[in-house]
Amino acid sequence: MEITSFEQFELNRQLLNAVAELGYTVPTPIQQKTIPLSLGNHDVLGIAQTGTGKTAAYLLPILMKVKYAQGKNPRALILAPTRELVMQINQAVSELGKYTDLRHLALYGGLGPKTQIETLRNGVDIIVATPGRFMDLYRSGEIVTKEIRTMVLDEADKMMDMGFMPQIRSILEIIPTKRQNLLFSATFGGRVERLSSEFLEAPIKVEVTPQASTADMVSQVIYEAPNFRTKINMLDYLMRQEDFQRVIIFARTKGTADNIYKFLSRKVIEPEKIRVIHANKGQNTRINAMDAFKEGNIQVLVSTDVAARGIDVAEVSHVINFDLPLIYEDYVHRIGRTGRANRTGEAITFLTKAEEYHVQKIERIIKATIPRQPLPAGVVVAETPFEEEQAMLREIDEQRRKEDPTFLGAFHEKKITNMAPGRERDKAQAKLSGAKKPSPSGPGTRSGSFSRKSGGSVSTKSGGGKRSGSRGGRR
Template sequence: MSFKSLGLKEALIKAVEEKGYTKPSPIQEKAIPHILEGKDILASAQTGTGKTAGFTLPVLQYLSDTKHPKYRPLRALVLTPTRELAAQVYDNVREYSKYVNIKSAVVFGGVNAKPQIATLKSGVDILVATPGRLLDLHDQKAVSFKRIDVLILDEADRMLDMGFVRDINKLISFMPEKRQNLMFSATFSKDIKKLAEGILRNPVSVETAPQNSTAKKVTHKVFKVDKNKKTEFTIKLIKDNNWNQVLIFTRTKHGANKLTEKLIKAGISAAAIHGNKSQGARTKALKNFKDNSIKILVATDIAARGLDIPLLPHVINFELPNVPEDYVHRIGRTGRAGAAGEAISLVCSEETEYQNEIEKLLNEKLKSNIVEGFEPTDTAPPKRAASQSKGSFGKKKRPGNSNSSEGNKAKRKPHFKGNKPTSTSGRGRTGAPKKKRF
């Protein structure tokens, strides 16, 4: 199948081919025709499979085909959970729209809002944004959602984890009911599907891989390591194997800073990226990592979504995530677009329950290895079991917003109470949106 056979116009195909893509990926094959027909989509695809292009290309085609000759109101909105993902999606939008007369922009927190306001006032067709900054701009009357034709929620499950439900509710209340809705994510939990029921109208479900699956070319390795020797073992792995590009995940911001300092002291170039870092520092660290100015990027889970690093060979879980789904997103940074990759996890005795939960999610047993001199000698019980014995563990607790400078809302169950649209066909503006109660 070709991009042309999907119904895309030559200007978009030319831009895609210039990026080196000649054949659509499975998610693109399944999603693009439905989106071009104006249908709502509930799409699940593992990371690195081209889902961004899966919604960007058909939306750009719709916007260019229906563009007003004089006016440029905001008609398509892409919401993302993190700044890094927003920037990545915007880069793709800009690249794919280079041969069509479509203006795009990106807005997120952590930077001066004045240039963003100026850009919005000049007219934008498609906007990529994080919910918090977007609401602030709306409150300042710098942006209007009255002409939104297409709403895209990218990495919707992460937005739920980060407590953005109330913000999304509020944003939707300002939009016309008659619009196309696209929900994309690497995984879909039951909560996400409930959330989708309040937004999507008769959606087409698109899935290209089993939920929570990982890329086929990713090799999983587990090393049972003493907790106090993890840093020493990480340094040994990097130096002995002469690795030049490694993404390392820690559970906390403090842990990321501490590990980065020790790597630098060991003569290994490294930088940390997490929610306490300024946007300038985060952008610089990512740029230096991509162009190989530094070998190691140490990140919290905020970076598990939105980091697109071509041909990244290695991901190390310095600490296992306490939410098993996050393992999928972490290692999804490697093995992208069909490339091979290696996911290494360092597991101490406290994390054995986390490993069991990950294996259950993946329906796969991860083979464990022990290296002489780094044997796990600590005897602390699994953290999950320890919590239960103290009576503090009722149900699995997802991480809060400590790693997010965008998500500052309390964790709540997804609960959309908006009126479902009465119309199930057509696109476009229907006038002022009906008032909704949220």
């Protein structure tokens, strides 16, 4: 039977009223297939790209089965890889369960556990948590797991990329074996398949789109830019176009993200209309920036992949990949921030010759070729500084060694000492973006503007012959 309305599911009136108020009318394909299975207590393996409605696909059955507040111990556990995604899921529990008395709690790191512990002691029915914080509070005796009957792993592929498997296995050992399991992932590689066989019992696989597919509502394009400065020039050009109303810019490192923010807020966008978030930003700063972006109070959010799966904003017009992610599946999640809720969106990627290797891997995963366009006539193509050119050549050599371990290298170094390619790239970017750093000539050095010196080598001496300079950012 074709399902065309939420009224066709075996859900109570409280949930149906909340769904109607949220404006949901026709269930998405993942909801049509998953909700009946979950209500029937089957273990489910869901393969679905971001933005397909999978959060409601597992939350509605959980809310239906847990039904009302009871006792003090949790009866459902939802695990997610990042605090942003945990907060997003917890918000969805609030919205879908608004007409119930169910008690729910988000557990994540980055802030003290005192308030979370107080809420646990008062009683909770549903926990949404990152694996690390959940295990911390369990070991301290604050969580009783004996009544958990449903467990969800959301974004399982990302959890494995982030190294959460030891914590997940520890959690599986301390919760009841008689329970329903739901596992959701945007990709279904070998590691996720092994996890599903370990975690699920006779699961029913639901796959509504091809593995690692990109959203149908998102148009994709690549612009080849030879260097960091040209990428900045292209960003400057794009952000002056009228249709770039709500934009997320993804950078690989926190250093690059900060440099983008400094340039745009100084040259292109009013400072109150742009925010930057990454692992070095405090929890409250990140939450406030996300909320302001969702509410439409800021135009541009610059982020590392820490936020790629934690932003659920229906009207993101553009996603810009300033540089490509090294975890290739993250490309799918990045561009999935636009084209949501049946709206169209555009994903734009800047590409250097050192990133050509990565885009080929991404195209293999998404089983599609991303179209390329020449840089617009108004974009200035800058000359590549010596340091950045050397860093890219070394990176290309490393890529070739991955494919052919016998490869010895295509060029000889002349002026650059043996640094990691990522460090050289970050030093070159910091120099070009005008990032603040110590100057050998004293306080007279001006920060916050592009250096006009594009050639020459960077000094690496600092007292006692030790090398100095900023290290590559962590995501």
